[in-house]
Amino acid sequence: MDILIYQVLGKLSGYSNVSYEINGFIEKDVKLSSEALYSFHAKNNHNPKIVYVCPNSLYTKQNIREYLTNPVLLEKELHDEISSISVYEDFDILVINAIGNYKIGGEEVSFENTPGNVSIRLFLDMLERVKKYDGKVKLIADISTGHNIYIAAMLEALRAIIVYDKLRNGITGKKVDAAYAIAEPVGPNSESPRRIFVNEYDVKAFFTLPIKTQNLDSISKLEYYVERSDTKQKIRCETEDERRRLKNLLENLVKAFNSIKYNVPLALYTSAIDFSQDADILERKLIDFLLKVTKPVFNENRVAVTSLKWKDLFNLFYSLALFKWMSNEMGDLKEKDRASITELKKKTIQIYSKLGLLLNKRFLERDLSEIYDKKDRIPEEWACLKNLYPEEGMQGPLSVSDSKRNFFAHSGLERTMVEVRKYKEEIELRYMQEQLDLISKWLFNPED
Structure with missing residues (x-):
């Protein structure tokens, strides 16, 4: 089965090496919980892919106007930075528009956006990726990191893609299975494995007209x-x-x-x-x-x-x-x-x-x-x-x-x-x- 693992990143540095445990499987010395999910599914003969969801406020260098308004340039920049902390190279970057006020390149920058916009952007990305697969796809929203606003938006997008998929396949049929994952907090004693809990996520879809x-x-x-x-x-x-x-x-x-x-x-x-x-x-x-x-x-x-x-x-x-x-x-x-x-x-x-x-x-x-x-x-x-x-x-x-x-x-x-x-x-x-x-x-x- 093809596996898509989405994780919102709230920072690009400062992560400690941690061991994670998933259903008895232990992944040692990785910085991000999505890496452990990736390894777990790869060793179970699945085809995993990580999608790191990165608000454009993560960019902290100069030339902010050029980068913040050009997701392609920013995606490459963020990909290079994440490659330095991730042990797996099989990941993509999804740049989303941030919400809130941040200091970037020595300037105060205000990001005006809404959680609804973020959920739409995530939904569109999930939709495009799911279409590329012929068989069943499992979507996992890793909510272990990232600001609460983006986590809520990601779960809203996951709910929407489930409903879309069921309507697309006749209510009782479906192409997408969904779950959310959350890891135990990383405390001072980082030598003990932190458990990752993976919970199936589902919503009902009915044969009703979505419009008036x-x-x-x-x-x-x-x-x-x-x-x-x-x-x-x-x-x-x-x-x-x-x-x-x-x-x-x-x-x-x-x-x-x-x-x-x-x-x-x-x-x-x-x-x-x-x-x-x-x-x-x-x-x-x-x-x-x-x-x-x-x-x-x-x-x-x-x-x-x-x-x-x-x-x-x-x-x-x-x-x-x-x-x-x-x-x-x-x-x-x-x-x-x-x-x-x-x-x-x-x-x-x-x-x-x-x-x-x-x-x-x-x-x-x-x-x-x-x-x-x-x-x-x-x-x-x-x-x-x-x-x-x-x-x-x-x-x-x-x-x-x-x-x-x-x-x-x-x-x-x-x-x-x-x-x-x-x-x-x-x-x-x-x-x-x-x-x-x-x-x-x-x-x-x-x-x-």
């Missing part, structure tokens, strides 16, 4: 996620294409989600729901945008970073994850515009079982069985489903409200909107083409 549909116009605009009002107009102009694509994706996510939640699976086989948009490309553009707008700006001994609406951003990433999963599960269905009862039942019940939607499963089986029981009446040419129920032919036309009620009450198989035919050994269903706009509207707002 009434806010769709706002949350589709990237400037919405930036607190600074003076930059919003510029961002609005530069990200117009992203806004249109994001809004389209979120609208289709809402409809796809509701088709499952409200048990309307046949809609997934129609053009009413569009899974063609590449959520990975849009996610990449979002990541690039966030890295750009949070680049530090040095001005009169202030290193300022644009504040982000981090909770809303996490919900946006959760939405992208959910869309990806649904697209993978159902993206090819729309090309058919129809489904056999056998296929619809098999595919949909498989999805419902993954999500624990047992009532939906029961009602769908009931409604499909009712149609199948009338197979002797079904012609080989497409016919309206209501024709199978001649005993109801004397009733007047249904009102729109009656149709909508019947639509959601009977697994989306409203008799005046569905066509049926016998094809080879199967019974096929499809929606009437002229009804798709209305179905799309209902799915977007079922409760209206």
Whole structure:
């Protein structure tokens, strides 16, 4: 298994040689607890990697403007310094924007940032790294060192990546296992091994929509996620294409989600729901945008970073994850515009079982069985489903409200909107083409 070990560093010097103990394994004469975690997993035939999280306030030399606003230069500088204290070379540096006031190169420097920004930056790094691995990944947040602000932000990022991963893989599936590690304090008697406690870390994820549909116009605009009002107009102009694509994706996510939640699976086989948009490309553009707008700006001994609406951003990433999963599960269905009862039942019940939607499963089986029981009446040419129920032919036309009620009450198989035919050994269903706009509207707002 691939292991990613994140540790926040609060300083670059002054560490003592310490022996650490993990589940009976002892690593001697290392300075950082992450090194012991690295060695422990390497000797257990895993593939570990350390990521040292370094606030840019750790830089204490001259030319602070050049380094503090250029993470690439700063990363190289910090990498050289950490190499002098770490016995393992297999580590990366993640530079994050600091919070607080520090003396650097003889100058007082104020770092203006938020814990939410830090958690977003850590989340983005975890997300990018996890994507590179094909198999399972274990993320370990080593919280033995570093300022409390950064530790809290790292745990928030770890929580977010767990939720993202579960939504991306259908709630019950997951690619990421997570844990946090904490070492006993290093006291005067540094000869005795200090225990490292590794605790599994998990949070629940539910099949719920991460966004509110009434806010769709706002949350589709990237400037919405930036607190600074003076930059919003510029961002609005530069990200117009992203806004249109994001809004389209979120609208289709809402409809796809509701088709499952409200048990309307046949809609997934129609053009009413569009899974063609590449959520990975849009996610990449979002990541690039966030890295750009949070680049530090040095001005009169202030290193300022644009504040982000981090909770809303996490919900946006959760939405992208959910869309990806649904697209993978159902993206090819729309090309058919129809489904056999056998296929619809098999595919949909498989999805419902993954999500624990047992009532939906029961009602769908009931409604499909009712149609199948009338197979002797079904012609080989497409016919309206209501024709199978001649005993109801004397009733007047249904009102729109009656149709909508019947639509959601009977697994989306409203008799005046569905066509049926016998094809080879199967019974096929499809929606009437002229009804798709209305179905799309209902799915977007079922409760209206």
